[in-house]
Amino acid sequence: MFWQKEFETMRLEDMRRLQLERLKNTVENAYESVPCYKRKFEELKVSPSDIKTLDDIKKLPFTTKADLRDGYPYGMFAVPLNKVVRIHSSSGTTGKPTVVGYTRNDMELWKNMVARILTMGGLTGDDIIQISFTYGLFTGGFGLHYGAEHVGAAVIPVSSGNTARQLLIMKDYGTTALVATPSYALHIAELMEEQGLTKNDISLKYGFFGSEPWGEAVRADIEGKLGLKATDNYGLSEVMGPGISGECLEQNGMHLNEDVYYPEIIDPDTLEVLPEGEEGELVLTTLGRETMPMIRYRTRDITRLYREKCPCGRTLIKMEKPKGRTDDMFIVNGVNIYPSQVEEALGKFENITPHYMIYLKKKGALDVMELHIETNDSIFFDEMKKQKVFLDNLTDKLASVLQTKPKVLLVMPKSIERFTGKAKRVVDERLM
Amino acid sequence: MKIRQVSVFIENKSGRLSDVVEFLGENGINIRALSLADTSDFGILRLIVNEPEKAYKLLREKDFTVGATDVVAVAVPDVPGGLASVLGLLKKNDISVEYMYAYVEHSAGYAVMIFRFEDTDKTLELLQKEGVKLLSGDVIYSE
Structure with a gap:
């Protein structure tokens, strides 16, 4: 099943032609309407007319998250605000959030991109789909919601949390498709076991999982326990949200919607473009977005792009599951966190030393972020009550900044390693 | 009539409590009374010893987190x-x-x-x- 077969099965040379035509438009638009791009282009002495072939994209400047922050809130917008019909944003936990906007056409585009991913993962208009992603500024919830509605499925916008209710709805409403983080899907499975339910008591057929790294072991676990076919999908809000790439039912690499997002793989150190098939940092250029054209946006995700004949019939380039990051971001229960945010949040507390370690662990299916900080005489109390108040207060403040509740553990002074070179403060003990 | 109590932070790892008392013993500090308040994550050891000022100083130098309180x-x-x-x-x-x-x-x-x-x-x-x-x-x- 295809959503936009013409594009999804396009011959390579036609795709190249389409990409070039769209790239020229994007570049023109960015240069004319976004001052940041005009400046960047001028610094490199390139102009839109230098783009004659797809290969010429190498001449163009990169865009980073910092550019989006510097332009806060609307600096990267290429259209006036009255054309914008939707605004999403990052939580902005350190410094300024990154803001993304959508025109009516962008919304159509976004819906179609997500609809493609959902269709390739099995969804049809006959399905009842439960969206267990958080709704709100995060693009995941609304992105999948609109895409699923576009496909014609019956959408249950249950959002995240309240697992008992999730399960009740799943059972009673006859949910056939689930959107969640993989860890949350396993959490639902745990509750099913506790309630003595099996996959035979529910009607799930398809599961669309993303927004955190997961591997084949987790896939087998989810599929076994929930009785569905689990596919991975990929997206990031800076470029649009979910809908950039996704697995078809072959479950063998993600088809990247390259007619709308032009992908490159670069060496993150030299910034040189690497040949197809090599591993490096994924860089995306939007080819149809009106509100925020992104030229060579550095995703920081490490992956590989390759072409192979897929039994599903799609000719779109394939992308491997991202293997890691070129920065130190990590993901806890679907929430993106940078160690610098933790550092900054801790810095607001007097008497807490800057020495800390983050341990990522699993408690059942869910992630636990353990934050170790060193005690000292000013944050140590002989009364348990005061010690607990201090810890609770610290935990709550960190939770409000990080959007996820850490488990704060006090450890002995000087017991945390003093890094002389680049500090490695995150230890991920979760099994992939 | 105040008594000086020394309190020590105890990390929840095996052997931490014995580290403290062993160290005090080696340095001639005699424990007269103690109480341990603990959670699953950490403990607070409160001590009445024969030489509170000395015990406090020694523990600090040994990088324990310590407090001194009047009881x-x-x-x-x-x-x-x-x-x-x-x-x-x-x-x-x-x-x-x-x-x-x-x-x-x-x-x-x-x-x-x-x-x-x-x-x-x-x-x-x-x-x-x-x-x-x-x-x-x-x-x-x-x-």
């Missing part, structure tokens, strides 16, 4: 209802006890309890006025 040693009549009479007096005067624990040795006819009050000075004054028997540091440290 009160109350001689409670060693009869049924003895402790209740002392607590009743505190309750009547609206004094809250942060925590308390028993001192190891008895003195003639009395059980000794270590009390941590919110306001040590005010409480001491009251207890003395009410004629409650208190033990001084000299006695507690060296008995």
